[in-house]
Amino acid sequence: MPGVRLNEEMKLAAAYAIASVVSDAELSEDYIIPGVFNPRVVDTVCAGSDQSAQATGVARRAPKGIGGDDYAI
Numbered sequence: 001m002p003g004v005r006l007n008e009e010m011k012l013a014a015a016y017a018i019a020s021v022v023s024d025a026e027l028s029e030d031y032i033i034p035g036v037f038n039p040r041v042v043d044t045v046c047a048g049s050d051q052s053a054q055a056t057g058v059a060r061r062a063p064k065g066i067g068g069d070d071y072a073i
């Protein structure tokens with residue numbers, strides 16, 4: 001998308017959010033990254049990267065919800 005700025009803080013926030021989806025009880029040698037269809041991933045990554053975008057001044061306004069025009073980066 002033209003004009004979208006993704007900084008290192010946002011990338012780290014997304015990585016930490018993905019990692020946080022796997023609980024200690026679920027964590028095993030075979031399960032360290034949640035599956036792509038895990039419904040908690042999208043909401044967790046959106047929230048984490050949005051907070052980081054706002055904290056670093058990349059987001060122009062807070063989102064109203066998930067998807068489409070609700071995000072202004």
